[in-house]
Structures are given as structure tokens and as C-alpha cells.
Amino acid sequence: MKPYLRDFVPQNLEDIPEATAYEAGYLVTKNAGWRNVRPVIDNTKCVGCLQCYLYCPDGVIFQDDNKVDVDYNFCKGCGICQKICKVGAIRMEAEK
Amino acid sequence: MTVSKPVTAKTISKDEFFYGHKACAGCGGSLAVRIALKVLGKNTVAVLPAGCMSAVGFNFPQLCFSNNAIISTFAGTASMLTGVEAGLRAQGITDFNAVGFAGDGGTADIGLQALSGAIDRNDDIIYICYDNEAYMNTGIQKSSLTPFGARTTTTPAGQNIHGNIRPKKNMFEIVAAHGIPYAATASIGYINDFMQKVQKASEIRGTKYIHVIAPCPTGWGIDTSETVEIAKEVVDTGLWYLAEYENGEFKLNHRPKEFASVEHYLTRQSRFRHLTDEDIEIIKTSRDKKWEYINKNFG
Numbered sequence: 001m002k003p004y005l006r007d008f009v010p011q012n013l014e015d016i017p018e019a020t021a022y023e024a025g026y027l028v029t030k031n032a033g034w035r036n037v038r039p040v041i042d043n044t045k046c047v048g049c050l051q052c053y054l055y056c057p058d059g060v061i062f063q064d065d066n067k068v069d070v071d072y073n074f075c076k077g078c079g080i081c082q083k084i085c086k087v088g089a090i091r092m093e094a095e096k
Numbered sequence: 097m098t099v100s101k102p103v104t105a106k107t108i109s110k111d112e113f114f115y116g117h118k119a120c121a122g123c124g125g126s127l128a129v130r131i132a133l134k135v136l137g138k139n140t141v142a143v144l145p146a147g148c149m150s151a152v153g154f155n156f157p158q159l160c161f162s163n164n165a166i167i168s169t170f171a172g173t174a175s176m177l178t179g180v181e182a183g184l185r186a187q188g189i190t191d192f193n194a195v196g197f198a199g200d201g202g203t204a205d206i207g208l209q210a211l212s213g214a215i216d217r218n219d220d221i222i223y224i225c226y227d228n229e230a231y232m233n234t235g236i237q238k239s240s241l242t243p244f245g246a247r248t249t250t251t252p253a254g255q256n257i258h259g260n261i262r263p264k265k266n267m268f269e270i271v272a273a274h275g276i277p278y279a280a281t282a283s284i285g286y287i288n289d290f291m292q293k294v295q296k297a298s299e300i301r302g303t304k305y306i307h308v309i310a311p312c313p314t315g316w317g318i319d320t321s322e323t324v325e326i327a328k329e330v331v332d333t334g335l336w337y338l339a340e341y342e343n344g345e346f347k348l349n350h351r352p353k354e355f356a357s358v359e360h361y362l363t364r365q366s367r368f369r370h371l372t373d374e375d376i377e378i379i380k381t382s383r384d385k386k387w388e389y390i391n392k393n394f395g
Binding site: 001002003005009010011016022023024025026027028029030031034035049050051053054055057058059062065074076077078079080082083084 | 105106108110111112113114115116117118119120122123125126127130138156157158159160161162163164165284287313319320321322323324325338343
């Protein structure tokens with residue numbers, strides 16, 4: 001479970017709640033456009049230590065069959081994962 | 097008190113409770129919030145005062161917390177936690193955590209009175225101060241947790257005055273002096289230690305306080321990829337320390353074998369780049385004095 005992208009974007013006055021309360025974990029925009037570089041994981045080198053997953057400020061690295069993968073919709077390309085990876089399985093590639 | 101197995105990367109909840117937020121790339125504060133919520137689980141009510149984490153987490157309709165979360169007044173993190181805890185208890189709900197995430201300004205300056213009151217009442221809450229050493233959300237103004245020598249927009253570095261002239265307020269020991277059931281210091285550079293302290297706090301009744309160093313690439317003048325590294329380095333240099341206060345006793349959790357280079361730590365951050373050798377000597381002397389005190393008083 002995590003906050004996820006929704007199709008419906010409240011825009012009109014009647015869509016906006018009267019109280020300052022709304023459904024939790026409601027995402028309507030991605031963060032992908034913030035990125036200049038993207039982490040690319042080499043799964044042949046990954047040993048599944050999960051340190052990149054643990055230290056990601058955005059939580060975009062997730063476990064996938066004992067290896068890890070990146071949710072590029074929300075990765076900002078900070079590069080912490082590349083620095084933390086002891087086996088050098090993550091490289092940063094320029095976004096085109 | 098039940099002592100459960102320490103949470104690790106393999107056992108921590110796979111759920112994400114703080115996701116899609118608009119924090120700067122490489123934000124240390126968002127890492128502290130994310131990890132703490134993963135340790136505490138879905139039955140957690142988070143209170144966030146004015147500050148980075150509320151600014152980046154609630155941009156309607158982009159709502160980035162998947163647990164219950166609410167914005168408080170700047171000064172009222174701890175008092176709102178008191179109300180949240182009392183309200184849930186009145187409804188007969190027992191399986192929950194009430195946790196607050198306030199920055200260094202929201203804790204040591206603006207929210208100190210409410211925090212002190214909550215500790216005095218011994219309300220069953222967890223208060224986490226993510227310390228990025230200035231008011232980063234409003235554009236890097238000095239707080240009372242800004243360290244000596246740091247350049248901020250309100251403590252500029254000029255020819256005569258080299259940044260902040262005051263030392264960092266000793267928040268951990270101020271909180272401990274209340275006789276709080278549990279207080280701890282942590283760093284996002286030692287994330288396992290932080291995770292275990294959050295877990296421990298959730299298993300203790302009464303008020304808990306965790307002070308976690310969370311570097312800010314924007315305000316500290318470091319690369320976005322260096323946040324975790326520098327949070328580790330500040331502990332290795334001895335300028336920050338990992339400790340706990342419990343049952344009236346201080347305990348040091350991590351003792352660097354020998355201190356890493358203070359010069360290296362300072363000069364890699366643009367907020368300290370103006371410091372002279374004499375300034376750095378003052379910082380080292382105050383560190384050594386602190387460690388003399390730690391060696392004498394901490395177990």
C-alpha cells in the first residue's frame with residue numbers, strides 16, 4: 001500500500017471539501033519531470049541488500065523478487081541510491 | 097514493556113506512508129519521516145506543524161500521507177498530539193501511535209513551550225524533531241539549532257562576523273531534564289539506529305522524544321546525493337552523537353574510534369566555506385569539551 005495516482009483531479013468548487021479533510025494518499029501529479037539523471041539498476045550485480053530501498057528519501061525503490069526496481073514516476077534523481085550501493089549496481093544516466 | 101526484534105531493511109513494512117511528496121531531491125527530513133512512519137505502521141496519526149514536511153506533503157489535491165495526518169499550528173505540534181491521543185483514547189481506541197514531526201525551528205524555538213507542557217503531562221506521544229539546522233522551508237533563516245559558524249540568510253558571513261555566532265542549543269538534554277521516559281538522538285546517516293529508536297519509542301508509554309539530524313542539500317550547500325553521507329560524517333566527526341536517555345540515565349550508543357576530519361566535514365558545505373582556521377579551531381574545541389562531558393556523564 002502507498003499513495004497512488006488518481007484519475008480524478010478536483011478542480012471545481014464543488015469538488016473541494018468544506019472541511020480541511022480529504023482522502024489520504026491522493027496523488028494527482030508525478031515528480032518525474034524534476035529529474036536530470038535517472039538511476040539504472042544492474043540486476044546482475046545487485047545482491048539484494050536493500051540499502052538503496054532503505055535510504056531513498058522518496059521511497060521510490062521497491063523490492064521485486066529479492067532485487068529492486070525504481071518507480072520512475074516519482075524518482076527525483078537525487079543519486080543517494082548510487083552512493084549507498086556498495087556493489088556498484090546503480091549508475092546514474094542522463095535524461096534525454 | 098515487550099521487547100521486539102529490532103526492525104531491519106528486510107523486516108520493515110513494505111508499505112509507503114509518505115510518497116509523491118514535493119520535497120527537494122535528496123531531502124533528509126523526508127527520509128526521516130518516511131522511515132519513522134514505516135516503522136510505526138498504518139495506525140499512526142501524524143501531526144505536522146508549519147515547516148518543510150507539511151509544505152511538501154499537503155498540496156491539495158496532492159496529499160502524500162497515506163495514514164491519518166494533520167497540519168498543526170507552528171507552535172502547537174505537541175499540544176495537538178496531546179489532543180489526538182486523548183481523542184482516540186476517549187473513543188476506546190488503543191492500538192495507535194500519535195507522532196509529531198517538527199523541524200528544528202518548530203521544536204527548539206517556536207514549539208518548545210507546547211513540547212515542554214506535553215512532557216510535563218507525560219502524554220503518550222512520540223515527538224520527532226527532524227533537525228536540518230535552520231528554517232529551510234522559508235529560505236534558510238537561523239534557528240536556535242543552527243550550529244556555530246553556519247551561514248544563513250539571517251546570519252550572513254561577512255568580514256567581521258563569520259555566520260552564526262551562537263552555538264547549537266542542547267535540545268536533547270533540555271528534553272531529558274524534564275525527566276522524560278525516553279529521549280534519543282539519531283542521524284539519518286545511521287538509519288538502522290534511528291529505526292530501532294522509533295521502534296523502541298513506540299513500545300514505551302508516556303512522552304518520547306527523538307532528535308534526528310536530517311541534512312538539507314539546499315540549505316547546507318551540498319549535492320543532493322550527499323545527504324546520507326554527510327549525516328553519517330557529522331556523527332563520525334563527533335560534532336553530533338547518538339545517545340539515549342532512559343530511566344534517568346544517559347547512554348551513548350556509538351563511539352567513533354577516532355574522530356573524522358572536522359575540516360573535511362565543514363569545507364564540503366557551502367554554509368561553512370567562509371570559516372577561518374580560528375573558527376574551525378573553536379568548533380573543534382567545543383566538540384572536545386562536549387565529549388569530555390559525554391565521557392563523564394553518559395554510560
